[in-house]
Amino acid sequence: MIKIAENTIKRLIVYKKELNRLKAEGKKFIYSHVLAALSGSQPHLVRRDLMAVGYSGSPAHGYSVKELESSISDFLCSSRQVKVILIGIGNLGRAIIDYCHKQNPKIAISSAFDIDPNKINKEYHGVYCFHIDTARNYVIENEIKVAIITVPDSEAQTIATALSDAGIRGILNFTPGRLRVPENVYVENADMMLYLEKVIYFVQNV
């Protein structure tokens, strides 16, 4: 498999979002320089990134918005639907479930897991919450590869280790700590305070 740079993947996700928006507005074709401007990218990078997806050349009337969106979408996620689990159905967990379902129909949060008896055996935005002790079997039986962690920081490492052992290969981590996981597990950290502190720094220093 050809290895695609992480920055290319990040840009492709932004292109897809913009193309989706344009599609909803009824736009049929788009030039690479317009997509670049909308995505905060550069025309030569757009053309290079699209080649990675299997698109080449720059058609005279621009790329078909619909075809391009669908190609990028298939490239980023070849499955019809990816099942994801969420651990920790607190305020953040519930908000994420609601948000994800509205954003991308290819991503389905199939189940949630929690330790609090008051939260177990209930549905949140259509997602059923099970006891955390059942997560391992669920992951194995349903061949789940992706998990979102929204438990308190102190619990995250234990959860990440257990999930990795069960076969999880990708974790979106909303806790501030860095997780130690095996090499074959990809972790993306989404520490909101880190982003906020970065914004505040630039507001005060630029």
Ligand code: ATP
């Ligand atoms: P709430 O006020 O609804 O409890 P919260 O966002 O304040 O939400 P947190 O303390 O951040 O709650 O915890 C997030 C969620 O993680 C909670 O639902 C909590 O029950 C759950 N949780 C804590 N420890 C574990 C664990 N070991 N395994 C699974 N879930 C856990």
